[in-house]
Amino acid sequence: MSEALLKVEDLRTYFATEEGVVRAVDGISFEMRRGERRGVVGESGSGKSVTAMSIMGLIEPPAGDIVTGRIVFDGQNLLELSEDEMQSIRGGRIAMIFQDPMTALNPVYTIGDQLMETIVLHQKVSKAEAREIAIQALRDVQIPNAEHRLNDYPHQFSGGMRQRVMIAMGLSCSPDLLIADEPTTALDVTTQAQIMDLMLHLAEDRGTAVMLITHDLGVVAGFCDTVQVMYAGGIVESGTIDDIYHNPQHPYTWGLLGSMTRLDDATQHRLHSISGAPPSLIKLPEGCRFRPRCQFATDICRQVLPVLRPVGNAGQMAACHRSEELDLKALSVDGEVGAAASEVTS
Amino acid sequence: MLAYITRRLVYGLVTLLALSIIVFTLLQLSGGGPLDRLKLNPRMAPYIQALTEQWGLDQPLYKQYWTWLKNYVSPCTSTDPQGCTTSFGLKNAIPIVMLVLAIAATAFVIYSVKSHWRGALILFVWFVAILFAFRNMSIAFNWGISFQGAGPVWDLVFSRVGATFRLGFTALFLALMVGIPLGIYQAIRQYSFFDQLGTTAAFVAFSTPIFVIALALQILLALKLEQWTGVKLFYVTGMNNPGYGEMSFLQQIADTLQHLTLPALSIALISLAGYSRFQRASMLDVLHSDYLRTAKAKGLPRRRIIVKHALRNALIPIVTLVSLDVAFIIGGAIITESIFGWPGIGRLYIVAIGTVDYPVVMSIVMIIGIGIVIMNIVADILYGVMDPRVRYD
Numbered sequence: 089m090s091e092a093l094l095k096v097e098d099l100r101t102y103f104a105t106e107e108g109v110v111r112a113v114d115g116i117s118f119e120m121r122r123g124e125r126r127g128v129v130g131e132s133g134s135g136k137s138v139t140a141m142s143i144m145g146l147i148e149p150p151a152g153d154i155v156t157g158r159i160v161f162d163g164q165n166l167l168e169l170s171e172d173e174m175q176s177i178r179g180g181r182i183a184m185i186f187q188d189p190m191t192a193l194n195p196v197y198t199i200g201d202q203l204m205e206t207i208v209l210h211q212k213v214s215k216a217e218a219r220e221i222a223i224q225a226l227r228d229v230q231i232p233n234a235e236h237r238l239n240d241y242p243h244q245f246s247g248g249m250r251q252r253v254m255i256a257m258g259l260s261c262s263p264d265l266l267i268a269d270e271p272t273t274a275l276d277v278t279t280q281a282q283i284m285d286l287m288l289h290l291a292e293d294r295g296t297a298v299m300l301i302t303h304d305l306g307v308v309a310g311f312c313d314t315v316q317v318m319y320a321g322g323i324v325e326s327g328t329i330d331d332i333y334h335n336p337q338h339p340y341t342w343g344l345l346g347s348m349t350r351l352d353d354a355t356q357h358r359l360h361s362i363s364g365a366p367p368s369l370i371k372l373p374e375g376c377r378f379r380p381r382c383q384f385a386t387d388i389c390r391q392v393l394p395v396l397r398p399v400g401n402a403g404q405m406a407a408c409h410r411s412e413e414l415d416l417k418a419l420s421v422d423g424e425v426g427a428a429a430s431e432v433t434s
Numbered sequence: 435m436l437a438y439i440t441r442r443l444v445y446g447l448v449t450l451l452a453l454s455i456i457v458f459t460l461l462q463l464s465g466g467g468p469l470d471r472l473k474l475n476p477r478m479a480p481y482i483q484a485l486t487e488q489w490g491l492d493q494p495l496y497k498q499y500w501t502w503l504k505n506y507v508s509p510c511t512s513t514d515p516q517g518c519t520t521s522f523g524l525k526n527a528i529p530i531v532m533l534v535l536a537i538a539a540t541a542f543v544i545y546s547v548k549s550h551w552r553g554a555l556i557l558f559v560w561f562v563a564i565l566f567a568f569r570n571m572s573i574a575f576n577w578g579i580s581f582q583g584a585g586p587v588w589d590l591v592f593s594r595v596g597a598t599f600r601l602g603f604t605a606l607f608l609a610l611m612v613g614i615p616l617g618i619y620q621a622i623r624q625y626s627f628f629d630q631l632g633t634t635a636a637f638v639a640f641s642t643p644i645f646v647i648a649l650a651l652q653i654l655l656a657l658k659l660e661q662w663t664g665v666k667l668f669y670v671t672g673m674n675n676p677g678y679g680e681m682s683f684l685q686q687i688a689d690t691l692q693h694l695t696l697p698a699l700s701i702a703l704i705s706l707a708g709y710s711r712f713q714r715a716s717m718l719d720v721l722h723s724d725y726l727r728t729a730k731a732k733g734l735p736r737r738r739i740i741v742k743h744a745l746r747n748a749l750i751p752i753v754t755l756v757s758l759d760v761a762f763i764i765g766g767a768i769i770t771e772s773i774f775g776w777p778g779i780g781r782l783y784i785v786a787i788g789t790v791d792y793p794v795v796m797s798i799v800m801i802i803g804i805g806i807v808i809m810n811i812v813a814d815i816l817y818g819v820m821d822p823r824v825r826y827d
Binding site: 144146171174175176177178179180183184186188191192193194195196197205206209210241243254257 | 733820
């Protein structure tokens with residue numbers, strides 16, 4: 089393993105609301121290598137996006153605050169940088185793509201204007217050079233007729249095309265890390281596939297590390313090397329794609345995998361769902377946060393919050409007291425113990 | 435674009451026609467007649483019949499309306515009995531030519547210049563053209579003669595327009611210069627002490643009737659201030675002191691400002707309270723938008739984010755609001771002008787209503803109507819200039 093590009097240590101990001109303190113991200117730690125493509129999966133409200141916003145330095149006091157933790161990017165703790173220093177990293181070395189391309193671009197400026205703005209800001213180039221770079225960036229994301237489309241306004245592009253523009257904008261300054269926050273959620277399925285394909289190729293060619301935030305396990309399987317599963321502000325399991333999909337060690341991961349639709353599954357049964365709802369982030373349960381919804385919970389789960397620890401295959405981590413005793417991959421989510429669970433995760 | 439403007443103008447004409455019919459009917463329904471006051475005077479009795487016939491008050495209503503409409507849109511000619519002081523000559527065509535040129539220039543600018551300076555340019559062209567048109571206005575329309583014996587209505591109205599414009603545009607300028615930045619600043623510092631203070635002040639100003647504000651300003655800034663300091667800073671009536679003509683240039687400016695400040699301030703206070711609320715709301719909308727988050731994620735400095743990405747979007751709804759306000763200013767600040775004895779259209783209007791002076795009331799209502807129709811169209815054009823998503827087809 090090469091040296092870590094991004095190292096997040098015990099990050100806690102809280103939001104103050106009228107009802108109380110929302111612990112959106114509550115003590116997570118992880119590392120990303122250069123060029124690594126990491127999937128961050130979890131339900132809405134699990135802290136995926138807040139993790140990304142924390143890394144980008146877009147959490148704005150007094151609404152939200154990073155209470156503790158370190159975010160070390162290429163040897164620098166981002167949380168100790170001044171706003172000016174952070175601005176040169178944002179958009180330059182760490183870029184971000186957002187969920188809804190329909191609203192993420194400023195409607196009153198042309199695509200070219202918005203692209204060149206980033207380029208001029210982070211690379212010391214003239215306006216004419218920036219224009220050339222912008223045209224090339226649009227060509228890279230396969231927008232036809234790039235030199236003319238540069239003069240068009242966002243409303244003249246379709247959703248998929250706008251997301252391509254966002255990707256072009258994100259990659260135009262050759263960042264080391266690209267954070268993609270549900271980049272295909274707002275797009276239709278065929279466009280989704282094209283966009284993910286495009287991102288995969290661009291990231292591979294340039295060796296850009298990508299943090300892909302999504303709730304779509306299918307997208308993760310096709311794109312990422314590693315996955316971290318988040319639940320209620322914490323990481324419950326992390327490992328390689330293979331580890332997670334074939335040898336889940338946490339009941340939540342196991343439940344998520346079981347609730348995926350599969351086209352190659354011939355048997356007819358209702359889709360599985362994990363019963364219950366995620367806990368309130370203001371009043372987290374004692375012990376394990378997944379415990380109220382977990383069918384394997386015992387006394388210890390009620391009392392002690394499990395920490396992320398190595399279990400299963402090498403490099404795999406899970407936060408569950410019972411990982412060793414449970415053989416999750418042998419269990420079907422439908423509760424028929426001993427049924428061919430491998431089909432679910434094949 | 436031209437097709438759009440043409441269509442809007444046609445709709446505008448229909449609106450104005452409807453407006454004139456409604457106002458004419460309302461005036462008839464309001465009871466009392468222009469001659470009622472004269473009838474109280476026994477010595478006027480022999481003339482009543484003659485005046486009734488001369489003013490056409492014995493005609494059926496539809497005929498009266500038709501005569502008014504016909505005269506209202508026809509320029510004066512030298513054959514008109516009284517009503518007209520100037521005749522239509524070649525020189526009178528200049529303002530019309532200027533207005534046509536202004537419209538053509540606007541269309542040209544929209545077609546050729548592809549930058550957001552278009553908006554400023556169009557406004558500039560419009561103002562220059564309209565100003566020039568007014569300065570050279572020697573054309574007159576046959577708007578009839580005031581029943582109060584104040585002479586031809588056209589001359590009467592246009593001798594007052596200057597005063598109304600001076601007051602109205604000063605107030606608008608003040609309101610814009612203070613209200614818009616105030617709203618922006620409040621939005622940026624949402625829920626700060628300054629924001630709360632601004633919100634409270636805006637609601638107080640907005641919900642206070644203008645005559646209360648006007649009287650309070652008169653008492654505080656004119657009466658009390660003079661008692662405390664012994665210096666007369668502001669005057670409470672009129673546009674200038676008598677003897678204005680003999681003053682030096684600097685004295686003239688001082689005298690004008692001393693008279694203008696208080697009435698302009700009373701109108702501006704209410705307008706700026708409104709503008710700051712609207713500007714704050716629209717700025718907050720933009721500040722929470724996704725594209726502003728994108729701008730932040732690009733690493734732009736905060737100042738650039740606000741000035742370049744937020745401001746332009748946040749100003750779009752305000753442009754419409756202000757454009758429509760301009761129309762009301764043309765109509766005159768009726769109450770304020772009365773309180774401050776300002777010789778503008780507004781005061782003329784109040785007096786005309788009190789004396790049932792049909793020609794004057796109709797003329798002023800129609801001027802306000804025309805102003806609103808035109809500024810509506812201008813607002814729509816500006817909207818398209820500011821926002822590339824708006825298309826006119």
